[in-house]
Amino acid sequence: MQVTKGVVKALVGNHAVAYAVKQAKPQVLAVYPITPQTTMLEKLSEYVDRGELKARMIRVESEHSALASIYGAAVAGARVFTATASQGLLYMTEMLYWAGGQRVPIVAAVATRALASPWSILDDHQDFMSKRDAIWIQMMAENVQEAYDLTIQAFRISEHENVVLPVMMGFDGFILTHTMERVEVLHDSVVDSFIPPRKFNLVDFTDPVGVGPVAPPEDYIRIRFEAKKAMERSKRVIKEIFREYEDISGRPQHGLVECFMCRDADYVVVSMGAWSGDARVAVKRLRERGAKVGLLKVRVFRPFPFEEVRDYLRDCKGVLVMDRAYSFGSGGILVNEVKVSLYGHDVPVHSLVGGLGGMDVRPLHIQTALENLMEGKLEEERWLL
Amino acid sequence: MMFLRGNAACPGCPIPRELDALLEVTGERTVLVVPASCTTVIMGDTRGMPSKVPVIHSAFAASSAIASGVRSALDARGEKATVVVWAGDGGTGDIGFASLSGAAERNEDILYVCYDNEAYMNTGVQRSGLTPFGAWTTTTPSGKAESKKPLPKIIADHGVPYVATASIAYLFDYKDKVRKAKEMSGFRYIHLLSPCPPGWRFDAGLTVEIAKLAVETGIWPLYEIEKGKFRLTSISKVLVDKKKRKPVEEYLKLQGRFKDLKGEDVKRIQEEVDQMWEDLARM
Numbered sequence: 122m123q124v125t126k127g128v129v130k131a132l133v134g135n136h137a138v139a140y141a142v143k144q145a146k147p148q149v150l151a152v153y154p155i156t157p158q159t160t161m162l163e164k165l166s167e168y169v170d171r172g173e174l175k176a177r178m179i180r181v182e183s184e185h186s187a188l189a190s191i192y193g194a195a196v197a198g199a200r201v202f203t204a205t206a207s208q209g210l211l212y213m214t215e216m217l218y219w220a221g222g223q224r225v226p227i228v229a230a231v232a233t234r235a236l237a238s239p240w241s242i243l244d245d246h247q248d249f250m251s252k253r254d255a256i257w258i259q260m261m262a263e264n265v266q267e268a269y270d271l272t273i274q275a276f277r278i279s280e281h282e283n284v285v286l287p288v289m290m291g292f293d294g295f296i297l298t299h300t301m302e303r304v305e306v307l308h309d310s311v312v313d314s315f316i317p318p319r320k321f322n323l324v325d326f327t328d329p330v331g332v333g334p335v336a337p338p339e340d341y342i343r344i345r346f347e348a349k350k351a352m353e354r355s356k357r358v359i360k361e362i363f364r365e366y367e368d369i370s371g372r373p374q375h376g377l378v379e380c381f382m383c384r385d386a387d388y389v390v391v392s393m394g395a396w397s398g399d400a401r402v403a404v405k406r407l408r409e410r411g412a413k414v415g416l417l418k419v420r421v422f423r424p425f426p427f428e429e430v431r432d433y434l435r436d437c438k439g440v441l442v443m444d445r446a447y448s449f450g451s452g453g454i455l456v457n458e459v460k461v462s463l464y465g466h467d468v469p470v471h472s473l474v475g476g477l478g479g480m481d482v483r484p485l486h487i488q489t490a491l492e493n494l495m496e497g498k499l500e501e502e503r504w505l506l
Numbered sequence: 507m508m509f510l511r512g513n514a515a516c517p518g519c520p521i522p523r524e525l526d527a528l529l530e531v532t533g534e535r536t537v538l539v540v541p542a543s544c545t546t547v548i549m550g551d552t553r554g555m556p557s558k559v560p561v562i563h564s565a566f567a568a569s570s571a572i573a574s575g576v577r578s579a580l581d582a583r584g585e586k587a588t589v590v591v592w593a594g595d596g597g598t599g600d601i602g603f604a605s606l607s608g609a610a611e612r613n614e615d616i617l618y619v620c621y622d623n624e625a626y627m628n629t630g631v632q633r634s635g636l637t638p639f640g641a642w643t644t645t646t647p648s649g650k651a652e653s654k655k656p657l658p659k660i661i662a663d664h665g666v667p668y669v670a671t672a673s674i675a676y677l678f679d680y681k682d683k684v685r686k687a688k689e690m691s692g693f694r695y696i697h698l699l700s701p702c703p704p705g706w707r708f709d710a711g712l713t714v715e716i717a718k719l720a721v722e723t724g725i726w727p728l729y730e731i732e733k734g735k736f737r738l739t740s741i742s743k744v745l746v747d748k749k750k751r752k753p754v755e756e757y758l759k760l761q762g763r764f765k766d767l768k769g770e771d772v773k774r775i776q777e778e779v780d781q782m783w784e785d786l787a788r789m
């Protein structure tokens with residue numbers, strides 16, 4: 122495939138994602154305002170009102186209805202999109218499982234934000250990570266460019282005939298949604314040929330079916346088993362789609378994970394989302410001093426890339442996982458996944474819990490934790506309070 | 507026949523006939539959206555369904571929103587069809603009320619039918635906001651203390667193009683209303699009183715009789731509000747005259763759910779009905 126140079130723009134995260142959505146040409150959208158997602162809804166409303174995006178924006182009265190209405194539209198054959206954050210994602214929960222269970226292609230962007238109570242409008246990953254069992258593919262961006270890229274890819278992945286699953290694209294509230302960065306956007310025609318017309322439709326008047334009826338146990342468990350297989354199958358498809366996107370965009374897309382200086386590293390930081398950028402800085406500084414450290418960034422959280430994580434980390438002397446979401450009574454949500462990946466391998470895995478409710482985390486915090494890890498002085502779990 | 511017999515409804519349940527009558531009018535190009543309710547069970551399972559038209563099952567609170575999306579998708583794909591929500595009183599007036607109100611306010615191009623059996627029947631007869639005063643349910647063991655939520659009126663106050671009440675005992679009136687609604691566009695709402703033998707505690711052979719008495723006593727007036735214009739229909743037209751209405755007791759006494767009503771309760775119900783008719787006469 123041919124690389125056509127994209128167009129460089131300066132965009133805040135919410136507008137970059139809105140731009141990607143416009144190019145993916147969904148026919149039905151429903152978005153309910155919530156900080157820090159709202160400016161995306163406003164931008165999309167402008168596109169629709171000006172006719173730049175030929176779609177219906179359903180002005181719903183809640184997030185539950187936002188997802189419910191695009192679910193209905195998706196079942197009836199339309200390409201659809203929604204976006205939310207925090208309380209809104211929680212409010213959607215019932216419909217998230219509904220859409221996941223029915224395996225309907227839907228794309229949702231989540232501008233991650235802490236959960237109440239107490240109130241906070243600032244960033245952490247508790248909202249996004251709490252939805253890990255809803256039968257949705259979940260991807261997370263590190264920067265505005267990646268948020269744009271993953272949004273385009275999400276439509277393709279979701280509707281792919283070997284996948285047929287809803288996809289959630291997470292990107293950090295404020296840190297990405299409201300930060301202006303250099304973004305290279307694709308030409309419309311390139312996006313058009315990247316995302317083929319949607320085929321999925323369950324409303325057929327000549328051969329009517331019931332969508333989501335009561336399932337006796339034998340059918341219920343089989344439907345769940347099929348969903349599990351679709352999730353597993355999707356890993357290959359996602360990697361293929363990333364590679365294809367690399368070709369058309371000319372930008373490296375890595376795989377389910379991105380390895381930064383981690384191939385020969387003795388100590389590796391594992392992270393997801395925007396603070397991977399801070400981890401990069403910490404890793405570079407320590408490398409300059411001769412320490413063999415690296416970063417492994419998880420780009421796709423569901424399906425979880427167990428194989429990749431294991432292969433990159435199995436021979437490490439120590440792993441530091443950055444947790445921005447916590448399962449109370451258990452531990453960091455990401456660290457638990459990393460530990461499962463390394464089951465049977467003797468690698469010490471530590472958790473650095475931080476950034477909750479928008480608490481600032483800087484490269485120095487990560488650098489210090491890494492130094493402590495190398496000195497054998499890091500607790501199994503450290504909270505950055 | 508658009509809705510097959512031999513489905514999972516209880517003996518004497520009016521729902522299958524109500525659905526069949528609806529689909530006889532709206533035809534093959536109908537999409538049904540059905541939230542959690544008795545109808546979920548009646549609609550069969552993954553192995554098959556009695557409906558001859560597509561059915562989209564919905565989470566309890568979500569049917570108006572799902573229907574809005576289905577409508578938008580069909581419009582986007584240039585497909586003509588009638589999108590119908592078929593929901594119980596709980597899915598309509600309680601948990602589904604926000605999304606219903608939202609869809610009505612947006613004047614979504616859907617036909618909403620609430621079949622009102624005046625309680626949560628699927629989960630075993632618990633009170634809803636539409637359970638009438640005095641009625642026994644498993645969560646109001648000594649009778650409901652509050653009055654029934656006036657849903658058709660509330661929907662009409664949204665300014666939607668069509669609101670009607672109907673009853674299975676007056677099938678022609680019901681089908682006429684469905685026909686009229688089908689020909690219109692925008693948000694259309696039909697509220698069907700739907701007697702439930704096990705939930706209301708009456709003999710399964712009396713369903714139509716009870717539905718009829720609800721209308722004849724004036725407890726369930728048949729009317730339509732078309733573009734804001736109110737009109738009584740069928741026999742309700744003559745019931746403005748109080749003398750033509752049967753005493754409410756005739757309706758109440760056939761149902762076990764009202765068996766513990768005291769004389770003053772019956773009097774209160776009669777007074778409320780009479781007051782409602784005075785209000786209707788002024789509309």
Ligand SMILES: Cc1ncc(C[n+]2csc(CCOP(=O)(O)OP(=O)(O)O)c2C)c(N)n1
Nearest residue numbers: 542543544566594595596597625626627628
């Ligand atoms: C969110 C949610 N809460 C509760 C339930 C349990 N539930 C299923 S059906 C139902 C009652 C339905 O009542 P109604 O809408 O009046 O319909 P009916 O069963 O009477 O036909 C309830 C409480 C559910 N499915 N979902």
Ligand code: SF4
Nearest residue numbers: 515516519544627702
């Ligand atoms: S409980 Fe009542 S409404 Fe439900 S199926 Fe039985 S008769 Fe019909």
Ligand SMILES: [Mg+2]
Nearest residue numbers: 594595625626
């Ligand atoms: Mg009911």
